[in-house]
Amino acid sequence: MFKATIDANLLKxxxxxxxVLVDEARFRISxxxxxxxxxxxxxxxMVSFDLPAxxxxxxEADDSExxxxxxxxxxxxxxxxxxxxxxxxxxxxxxKLLLQIGGLSYxxxxxxxxxxxxxxxxxxxxxxxxxxxxxxxLRKAIKAAEKISDHMLLGVEGDVFFMEAEGDTDxxxxxxxxxxxxxxxxxxxxxxxxxxxLTDIAKPASxxxxxxxxxxxxxxxxxxxxxxxxxxKVGYLLAPRIESD
Numbered sequence: 496m497f498k499a500t501i502d503a504n505l506l507k508x509x510x511x512x513x514x515v516l517v518d519e520a521r522f523r524i525s526x527x528x529x530x531x532x533x534x535x536x537x538x539x540x541m542v543s544f545d546l547p548a549x550x551x552x553x554x555e556a557d558d559s560e561x562x563x564x565x566x567x568x569x570x571x572x573x574x575x576x577x578x579x580x581x582x583x584x585x586x587x588x589x590x591k592l593l594l595q596i597g598g599l600s601y602x603x604x605x606x607x608x609x610x611x612x613x614x615x616x617x618x619x620x621x622x623x624x625x626x627x628x629x630x631x632x633l634r635k636a637i638k639a640a641e642k643i644s645d646h647m648l649l650g651v652e653g654d655v656f657f658m659e660a661e662g663d664t665d666x667x668x669x670x671x672x673x674x675x676x677x678x679x680x681x682x683x684x685x686x687x688x689x690x691x692x693l694t695d696i697a698k699p700a701s702x703x704x705x706x707x708x709x710x711x712x713x714x715x716x717x718x719x720x721x722x723x724x725x726x727x728k729v730g731y732l733l734a735p736r737i738e739s740d
Contacts, residue, residue, distance in 0.1 A: 497524050497561075497585035500553040503596065506581050507572045508702060508722050509546055512729045514565040515695035516542050521608045524559045524585075532614040540692050541615050543730040550725040552580060561585065561592070562606030568594075571601050617732060622709040622717065623682030624651040628671065630720060633708075634701035636669040637693050643667050646736055647693055649710060650685035656708075660690070677705055684710035686735040696731050713737065 513520050516535040523530045528547035534540070548554040575581075575596045582595040586602075594601040640647045640660030648659040656676060659668040673679045696718055700706045703720035710716055718731040 496587070497556045497559060497583070498553070499551045499555070499583050501551045501581050501583065502724070503572065503575055503579040503581050505550065505722065505725050505727070506568075508699060509544070509727060510565055510568050510572065512699040512722065513542060513544055514569055515698060516540055516731075518566055519562060519564050519606055519611050521611050521614060522561050522563055524556045524561065526556055526558075528554070532617060534612065534615040535692075539689065539734050540696070541617060541732040543617055543732075544727070545729075546722070546725065546727040550722075550727050559585070559587075560608045561590075562608040562611045563592070564603070564606060567603055571596075571603075575599070617730075618715075620709070620711075620715065620717065620732075622684070622711040622714060624684035624710045625678070625680040625682075626651065626656045626671075626676060626708040626710070627678035627705055628656070628676050628708070630697070630701040630703040630706045632671070633706055634697040637690065637697045639667050639669070641690055641694060645690050646687050647690050648685065648687050649708070649716065651679070651681055651683075651710060654679060654681060682710075683712050686710060686713050686716060687737070688716060688733055688735055692733050696733065699729065 513531055517533045520531050520533045531544040533542050579596050584593045590605045592603045592605055636658040643662040643665045644660040650657055654673045656671045657668060700720050702723050706720045708716060708718055713735050715732050715734050721728055
């Protein structure tokens with residue numbers, strides 16, 4: 496059994512945080528809320544998503560697992576008013592998900608969860624440096640880097656967090672000292688990442704006032720933030736690229 500009412504904006508933000516990496520996902524539903532763990536097809540990035548029951552206007556659920564085509568849900572949410580409430584209800588007999596928005600009713604066929612890639616084990620990394628900044632600052636630097644390169648260096652030097660991209664002839668660098676950040680835990684950190692992935696992750700992250708980056712030396716980056724106006728949380732783990740001399 497699953498029946499819930501949620502703000503359309505919150506549902507859009509939740510689906511976007513997943514769809515930047517995967518087209519389909521297993522939703523683990525429980526009385527406590529909804530959780531998703533997924534890895535992108537190239538095994539470069541993982542996403543961990545948790546939306547507790549408290550984030551919904553109404554939430555009733557037993558333990559279950561459903562497979563969702565995220566593109567279908569995105570298409571539906573793209574044509575509705577952002578201030579609407581969305582009623583979701585699972586029809587277990589037909590394995591379909593009913594979405595009611597205003598006077599509209601959609602019935603979506605669900606995927607067999609066993610046909611979707613199994614949940615990854617999220618590694619527990621202890622990374623030396625931690626940076627907390629506004630999501631719009633992160634996206635601004637990434638958009639500037641896109642004009643120059645296809646990868647970006649992120650790191651910490653003393654009390655300064657930096658983001659740097661270098662192409663064949665051009666270079667862009669943004670330095671953010673401690674007083675321009677929300678918080679900074681200095682540590683040895685310098686890793687190179689694909690801008691394709693950073694660009695996608697920055698889209699949902701840019702809506703958050705606080706994004707936490709955990710970094711090391713040629714280690715994956717952890718990017719964590721809260722879904723706006725909710726108790727929901729999203730975390731990404733992105734593998735580094737190896738710098739070539």
